[in-house]
Amino acid sequence: MLNETPRTVEEAYISAGSSTNLRVEADRMGDADILIAAGWAPCMLGGQLTRLRREWDGCSKPPLCSVTDAKLVMGSLKSLGGVLDALTVWAQAKRNPEPARFALAITSHWLSDTCNACQGRGNESIPGTPKLGRTCKKCGGSGKAAVPMGQDGRKALNMLDHCVTRAGASMRKRLRASMGRPA
Ligand SMILES: [Zn+2]
Incomplete structure (x- = not known):
């Protein structure tokens, strides 16, 4: 973090000389909406996270302190790449100065x-x-x-939990439908 006290959305918006559409939109959208705008349905990310949790539980729980660590465990954590991608895009939209590091810290803490x-x-x-x-x-x-990456870290972790809940609910709905009961 460059600045410990978070700037207001307005200040951040004004100080951003050029912004992509996603960045401008990010100020008005909810945390999950930013994901959707970046092409990630919360349900999809939730499914990916559920798989990642299973992979993590089944492996030796390696430390994920650096991007190098993450690359080393991509083989046993096949869902890690997707989760990091989604969080990196999210952090970019939030104007995090180090989106890749943010994504890794949050994923590691979530696990x-x-x-x-x-x-x-x-x-x-x-x-x-x-x-x-x-x-x-x-x-x-x-x-x-402690939750890493300040306020945005907390928001990102809430968002991940939200995605997992959404994915679970949609899975149960599909299961009921496939059993011929009304969803
Ligand atoms: Zn302690």
Whole structure:
């Protein structure tokens, strides 16, 4: 983030000398609408995320700290590329200065929000002993990592959850229809 305090939409709009249509539209649209404008139906992305979660659960849960990390695990996480693409486009529309890094940080957090510093224990470990030390400074004892990328990060994570819910609902609807019951 270049700036810790988020600019208002108006300020951002005025300061953007040239904007693509999507960028201009992004100010007026909801977070999921930005995806739709970029050609991603929330349902489609939700399906992709559901597959990615399954792939993640079935693999060794590698760290996803850099674009290089992500490239290394593309083989075992076949749905990762699509999810990163969608989030990158979304972050571009939000004028994030590093959309690819944003996409990776959000996807990584969505897959696992365990605090890295304490491995989810909530306390610092004392080297050489099984005893728990002071409350983890990183997570304040919650064991959960803070949401990355500020306000847009939070919005993106909400959007991903929304997409997964949508995909689940549409799957159930199709299932009911295929069983000959009214949806
Ligand atoms: Zn911690």
